[in-house]
Amino acid sequence: MTQITKICCIGAGYVGGPTMAMIAKKCPHIKVTVVDLNEQRIAAWNDEDVNKIPVYEPGLSEVVAEARGRNLFFSTEVESAIADAQMVFISVNTPTKTYGAGKGQAADLKWIELCARQIARVAKDNKIIVEKSTLPVRTASAIRDILTHTGNGSQFQILSNPEFLAEGTAVEDLDAPDRVLIGGDSTPEGQIAVQALVDVYANWIPRERILTTNVWSSELSKLTANAFLAQRVSSINSLSELCEKTEADITEVAKAIGTDSRIGPKFLKASVGFGGSCFQKDILNLVYIARSYGLQEVADYWEQVIIMNDHQKKRFANQMIRDLYNTVNGKKISFLGWAFKKDTNDTRESAAIYVADHLLYEQAYISVYDPKVLEDQVYADLDYLGSRTQEENRNGVKVVSDPYEACKGAHAIAVLTEWDEFKNYDWQRIYDSMLKPAKIFDGRNLLDTNKLSDIGFIVQAIGKK
Numbered sequence: 001m002t003q004i005t006k007i008c009c010i011g012a013g014y015v016g017g018p019t020m021a022m023i024a025k026k027c028p029h030i031k032v033t034v035v036d037l038n039e040q041r042i043a044a045w046n047d048e049d050v051n052k053i054p055v056y057e058p059g060l061s062e063v064v065a066e067a068r069g070r071n072l073f074f075s076t077e078v079e080s081a082i083a084d085a086q087m088v089f090i091s092v093n094t095p096t097k098t099y100g101a102g103k104g105q106a107a108d109l110k111w112i113e114l115c116a117r118q119i120a121r122v123a124k125d126n127k128i129i130v131e132k133s134t135l136p137v138r139t140a141s142a143i144r145d146i147l148t149h150t151g152n153g154s155q156f157q158i159l160s161n162p163e164f165l166a167e168g169t170a171v172e173d174l175d176a177p178d179r180v181l182i183g184g185d186s187t188p189e190g191q192i193a194v195q196a197l198v199d200v201y202a203n204w205i206p207r208e209r210i211l212t213t214n215v216w217s218s219e220l221s222k223l224t225a226n227a228f229l230a231q232r233v234s235s236i237n238s239l240s241e242l243c244e245k246t247e248a249d250i251t252e253v254a255k256a257i258g259t260d261s262r263i264g265p266k267f268l269k270a271s272v273g274f275g276g277s278c279f280q281k282d283i284l285n286l287v288y289i290a291r292s293y294g295l296q297e298v299a300d301y302w303e304q305v306i307i308m309n310d311h312q313k314k315r316f317a318n319q320m321i322r323d324l325y326n327t328v329n330g331k332k333i334s335f336l337g338w339a340f341k342k343d344t345n346d347t348r349e350s351a352a353i354y355v356a357d358h359l360l361y362e363q364a365y366i367s368v369y370d371p372k373v374l375e376d377q378v379y380a381d382l383d384y385l386g387s388r389t390q391e392e393n394r395n396g397v398k399v400v401s402d403p404y405e406a407c408k409g410a411h412a413i414a415v416l417t418e419w420d421e422f423k424n425y426d427w428q429r430i431y432d433s434m435l436k437p438a439k440i441f442d443g444r445n446l447l448d449t450n451k452l453s454d455i456g457f458i459v460q461a462i463g464k465k
């Protein structure tokens with residue numbers, strides 16, 4: 001294979017968009033076309049106003065502005081883009097199955113299979129197929145099966161190249177990743193394909209940070225990385241509950257253990273629980289795979305990470321109810337934050353959704369403010385749960401564009417996302433506008449508790465008495 005000059009990426013989501021924008025920025029000699037079935041999404045990626053692209057990430061609009069129209073293109077012409085490319089990235093969604101065997105655990109590979117069939121149908125020459133989506137270990141063999149049995153004679157090499165970017169810091173992570181992982185076959189053709197992808201990344205990433213492995217190790221490493229990260233969150237969260245009973249302080253404990261170089265300080269922040277589209281689905285997937293091989297203890301071990309996370313979200317909502325004199329019926333609760341973390345507009349699996357659902361069961365009235373999440377998204381997230389009618393969700397929840405408006409007349413505030421701007425609000429003004437006693441439930445340990453207590457707030461943080 002000669003040098004790669006034409007790349008197609010199927011899926012213009014939170015991974016496909018930013019990843020391809022970075023490749024295009026760093027490799028002006030490569031034409032990168034990102035395709036998606038979702039016309040609205042592609043139109044947004046092509047919006048003249050580059051601040052209106054569908055994914056909010058600090059610095060992303062600038063990257064897109066530099067490359068778009070030069071060597072970065074967004075299109076709904078899926079087939080022609082595949083046909084034209086030497087290398088095709090598959091970056092479509094792989095959510096947890098909601099039906100049939102493996103429901104609630106296994107990854108739904110429907111979209112992956114559709115991509116493979118489409119590639120096989122339209123390919124007229126040899127191509128390298130790159131799994132960018134997070135997939136169960138051994139998916140590459142299913143893709144290979146489809147390509148070889150339904151193709152028209154073209155040769156395909158399948159690589160695994162999982163994405164490790166974190167939402168909120170995607171541009172930084174793509175610009176200077178800890179590592180890039182590429183898994184390929186050990187055959188000569190497989191190794192040529194691996195080298196072709198190494199050469200793409202080597203345009204800006206030091207060679208020693210580009211790791212190459214066999215395909216299965218690469219696929220499993222992505223699930224493992226997410227499982228380990230989520231496990232740290234659940235570990236610290238499990239101890240936050242013990243702190244609340246014992247007058248130990250979770251921030252002090254985290255600092256004390258984080259200074260041990262074997263443990264390290266990152267991902268030790270107690271919170272209302274992790275969210276995001278990946279951690280839960282990837283662990284469930286790992287659990288499912290382990291069970292399917294009969295590895296019951298392995299499956300049970302990792303499942304506990306999810307059980308603890310669900311417990312933490314429920315515990316947070318229950319504590320609010322308890323502290324509000326065991327009833328939130330008709331009370332206004334203000335939510336600061338809806339996104340699953342700061343610096344993203346992504347709300348998938350956000351703890352806020354589940355806390356809201358729990359409070360709505362208790363007939364609370366919720367007022368939501370998030371700097372980047374739009375009203376329609378909040379309602380879509382609640383409607384998706386199917387807990388109540390759309391009308392009931394709209395009656396119970398109002399989304400406002402001003403944080404002071406959200407807090408006015410509230411019995412309590414819940415901080416659900418760690419947006420920096422929350423720290424700098426005029427908290428005296430907020431206090432004055434609330435019902436008393438004015439309570440804050442800080443699900444992110446974000447705010448200055450002493451300052452707020454001095455104003456008169458009653459603050460409950462995670463893992464603190």
Ligand SMILES: NC(=O)c1ccc[n+]([C@@H]2O[C@H](COP(=O)([O-])OP(=O)(O)OC[C@H]3O[C@@H](n4cnc5c(N)ncnc54)[C@H](O)[C@@H]3O)[C@@H](O)[C@H]2O)c1
Nearest residue numbers: 011012013014015036037038091092093094111133134163
């Ligand atoms: N979001 C993250 O932070 C992150 C990080 C690492 C890995 N991943 C993995 O990357 C994959 C994609 O995640 P995402 O967050 O970008 O998902 P997403 O839902 O934001 O984007 C997926 C896109 O693929 C499109 N699509 C689906 N089937 C298609 C088809 N047949 N043809 C064309 N387009 C199609 C959808 O319309 C959608 O726009 C998942 O496997 C995920 O686990 C995500």
